Amino acid sequence: MTRMGWSVLVGIAVIAAGIGLASLRVNPYVYFAGYVILQYVVIATAWNILGGYAGYVNFGTPAFFALGAYAAVFLIRSIKAPLPVLIVAGGLVAALLGLGIGYLTLRLRGTFFSIATLALSVVLQTMIINWEYVGGSRGISVLRPSGPPFGSYVTFLFTVMVALAVVAVLAARFIERSWIGRGLAALRDNEEAAECMGVPTLRLKLFATTVSGFFLGVAGAPFPYYVTFVEPNSAFALDYAVNALAMPMIGGTTSWVGPVVGAVLLGTASQVATVTISSELNLLIVGVVLVAFVVLAPEGLVGLVRRLRGR
Amino acid sequence: MTPWRRPLTWALIAAIAVTLVLAGAGAFTARAADPIKIGFGMALTGGLSANGKPALLAVQIWKDDVNRKGGLLGRPVELVFYDDQTNPSTVPGIYTKLLDVDKVDLIISGYGTNLIAPLMPIAMERKLTIIGMFGLANNEKYQYPNYFQIQPAGPDPQTSTAIGFFELAAKQNPKPQTVALVGADAEYPQNAMVGARELVKKFGFKIVYDKNYPPSTVDYTPIVRAIKATNPDIVFVASYPPDSVGMLRATHEVGLSPKIYGGGMVGLQFTSVMQSMGPMLNGVVNYDFWAPESTMLAMPGIKEFLKDYQARAEKAGVDPLGYYLPPYSYALMQVLGQAVEGSKGLDQQKIADYIRASEFSTVVGKVKFGKNGEWAKGRTLMVQYQKIRPMASEKETIEQFRGPGKKIVLYPDELKSGTIIYPYSAAKN
Numbered sequence: 001m002t003r004m005g006w007s008v009l010v011g012i013a014v015i016a017a018g019i020g021l022a023s024l025r026v027n028p029y030v031y032f033a034g035y036v037i038l039q040y041v042v043i044a045t046a047w048n049i050l051g052g053y054a055g056y057v058n059f060g061t062p063a064f065f066a067l068g069a070y071a072a073v074f075l076i077r078s079i080k081a082p083l084p085v086l087i088v089a090g091g092l093v094a095a096l097l098g099l100g101i102g103y104l105t106l107r108l109r110g111t112f113f114s115i116a117t118l119a120l121s122v123v124l125q126t127m128i129i130n131w132e133y134v135g136g137s138r139g140i141s142v143l144r145p146s147g148p149p150f151g152s153y154v155t156f157l158f159t160v161m162v163a164l165a166v167v168a169v170l171a172a173r174f175i176e177r178s179w180i181g182r183g184l185a186a187l188r189d190n191e192e193a194a195e196c197m198g199v200p201t202l203r204l205k206l207f208a209t210t211v212s213g214f215f216l217g218v219a220g221a222p223f224p225y226y227v228t229f230v231e232p233n234s235a236f237a238l239d240y241a242v243n244a245l246a247m248p249m250i251g252g253t254t255s256w257v258g259p260v261v262g263a264v265l266l267g268t269a270s271q272v273a274t275v276t277i278s279s280e281l282n283l284l285i286v287g288v289v290l291v292a293f294v295v296l297a298p299e300g301l302v303g304l305v306r307r308l309r310g311r
Numbered sequence: 312m313t314p315w316r317r318p319l320t321w322a323l324i325a326a327i328a329v330t331l332v333l334a335g336a337g338a339f340t341a342r343a344a345d346p347i348k349i350g351f352g353m354a355l356t357g358g359l360s361a362n363g364k365p366a367l368l369a370v371q372i373w374k375d376d377v378n379r380k381g382g383l384l385g386r387p388v389e390l391v392f393y394d395d396q397t398n399p400s401t402v403p404g405i406y407t408k409l410l411d412v413d414k415v416d417l418i419i420s421g422y423g424t425n426l427i428a429p430l431m432p433i434a435m436e437r438k439l440t441i442i443g444m445f446g447l448a449n450n451e452k453y454q455y456p457n458y459f460q461i462q463p464a465g466p467d468p469q470t471s472t473a474i475g476f477f478e479l480a481a482k483q484n485p486k487p488q489t490v491a492l493v494g495a496d497a498e499y500p501q502n503a504m505v506g507a508r509e510l511v512k513k514f515g516f517k518i519v520y521d522k523n524y525p526p527s528t529v530d531y532t533p534i535v536r537a538i539k540a541t542n543p544d545i546v547f548v549a550s551y552p553p554d555s556v557g558m559l560r561a562t563h564e565v566g567l568s569p570k571i572y573g574g575g576m577v578g579l580q581f582t583s584v585m586q587s588m589g590p591m592l593n594g595v596v597n598y599d600f601w602a603p604e605s606t607m608l609a610m611p612g613i614k615e616f617l618k619d620y621q622a623r624a625e626k627a628g629v630d631p632l633g634y635y636l637p638p639y640s641y642a643l644m645q646v647l648g649q650a651v652e653g654s655k656g657l658d659q660q661k662i663a664d665y666i667r668a669s670e671f672s673t674v675v676g677k678v679k680f681g682k683n684g685e686w687a688k689g690r691t692l693m694v695q696y697q698k699i700r701p702m703a704s705e706k707e708t709i710e711q712f713r714g715p716g717k718k719i720v721l722y723p724d725e726l727k728s729g730t731i732i733y734p735y736s737a738a739k740n
Contacts, residue, residue, distance in 0.1 A: 036404065137526070139498075226400075226403065227402070237400070271404070274405075
């Protein structure tokens with residue numbers, strides 16, 4: 001069996017374990033917290049495809065996430081579309097936006113690209129605020145469909161998120177190990193040199209922004225059913241931008257394991273902190289840990305482990 | 312690896328471990344024997360925290376009062392609460408934690424429409440009784456029978472803000488004729504504007520100006536100048552806190568002087584805004600829910616509550632007067648407490664049935680719930696700011712508002728505490 005085959009098999013096993021956990025019906029809070037952590041696994045992995053592999057730092061994560069969420073809101077309101085349709089549609093709309101910012105990279109690199117993505121989030125939020133149909137600035141309540149496949153709707157969403165996380169991680173792993181990943185690594189290190197060596201940089205960048213956007217949108221699509229109330233401030237929250245960046249940084253940006261480890265660690269810590277200590281401290285934890293890692297372990301936990309082992 | 316890095320690496324790992332352990336430690340605090348637990352999320356940080364913190368204090372005061380009297384059903388009361396960060400997306404997680412991990416017996420909502428909204432499906436799915444803390448029309452879509460709302464907007468939230476304003480205007484002599492309506496392009500103001508147009512028609516005024524402005528507006532003088540050009544008798548403003556301040560300042564700058572001014576300006580009720588606006592508030596007729604006037608202070612228990620609140624607020628560093636939300640937060644807990652005692656148990660359905668059927672005596676007066684869980688009869692006040700003097704220090708400015716005579720209740724009649732100064736220009740200076 002090929003290595004790809006094995007990883008798909010492991011992925012299926014994880015999804016099965018997720019369904020198993022959902023059918024166990026342990027304390028429902030586990031599913032709530034688990035959903036958020038898995039959502040961050042998807043977000044961090046998606047961010048890392050562009051930010052880690054290609055080295056283009058995207059501060060516009062909330063824009064993509066919210067676009068997925070609002071595409072879902074639109075479809076729920078207009079045609080009461082089922083969840084799979086929402087996820088695909090949310091992903092596609094965000095992918096389109098990703099393709100758009102991909103063309104931006106023709107002119108904008110480094111810090112300037114990051115600033116442009118930051119502006120993107122602001123522009124999109126302003127548009128949503130003025131779009132009455134999806135709730136405008138007041139927000140919109142979303143009624144969950146009745147009769148989910150198993151147990152409560154939240155356990156169902158949890159399983160869906162497990163599957164999405166597995167798909168996102170598998171995709172990231174595939175990209176990392178294929179010629180695409182090597183091409184992205186080349187352009188991350190030196191875009192001009194890569195271009196001269198015959199690496200199709202524009203096509204690769206477009207691919208990375210599109211795929212990254214797709215998965216960010218996918219992460220946002222089930223969000224309306226999770227909170228049941230969507231309003232611009234929480235959908236475009238700065239937390240997504242900070243966490244999307246901090247999680248891969250802490251885990252390690254060069255490998256698909258990094259974002260997963262970072263998301264699980266930081267996601268769990270912030271879930272625990274939210275319900276135990278004040279939430280201001282929660283953000284402080286993220287900040288302190290991020291600064292510590294950037295200074296002491298620039299390659300993240302994965303790099304740290306490698307270094308300790310390599311001695 | 313350079314040798315100096317190694318201890319640092321371990322220090323880093325240790326630091327993270329300590330952070331996580333500290334974060335976890337809070338979860339294992341000891342619990343008192345068999346108390347009744349009441350859970351909620353509250354805006355302790357973020358946009359609504361200036362009101363969320365005083366609301367929390369009011370709920371805590373209620374808990375202490377009840378426990379001093381022996382608790383509920385003979386059991387002590389314990390509060391379990393988390394910071395929702397004024398972020399609706401934290402609400403599902405917080406309440407699931409409250410219900411499934413902390414195993415609270417009763418829940419109440421956090422503060423504000425947007426934070427009540429995500430709680431509705433959770434309460435409905437588990438058939439819980441919930442009392443909302445200042446949400447506008449949260450139950451219109453769901454019509455969930457076990458939802459109640461302590462904000463006295465009444466069964467018709469759209470006209471509830473403006474009705475007192477236009478009724479007052481219609482009673483004045485000489486009767487005003489023309490109206491300017493101006494509002495922020497946002498949820499609440501737009502609702503209030505719809506209600507205002509309805510009332511303008513009902514009372515037979517003539518609209519000479521009717522425009523919205525974007526919430527991000529910085530300079531309000533062009534808007535106020537445009538209003539002044541139409542020379543209206545009545546100016547109705549529906550605005551959120553930042554624009555309320557902006558509009559009022561511009562009104563003074565431009566010298567707009569209609570016969571009656573105000574109506575639906577959110578924010579002027581807040582102590583911090585009153586403090587910063589000071590004498591500029593004079594003459595404004597605006598909606599409110601509470602004022603330290605004799606008619607309001609006559610309600611049983613309110614004086615004791617405010618005394619306790621103001622003493623503790625100073626120490627806690629929150630709103631020193633607490634005249635907007637805290638009396639209602641306390642009243643909310645009184646309703647819940649009386650319902651638990653009245654239904655003799657913690658059965659959610661029985662508590663809801665009891666709340667629906669009963670009239671409650673609270674620090675904000677008699678409360679009876681009606682359609683959609685709103686107050687059966689609305690009781691939004693119209694107040695006029697009068698005789699506010701410029702003060703040397705901010706502390707003195709606040710002190711002015713502590714007693715009666717500055718915020719006169721004009722509407723409804725049964726709570727009237729003084730007479731309107733009319734026209735606006737006579738009170739303005």
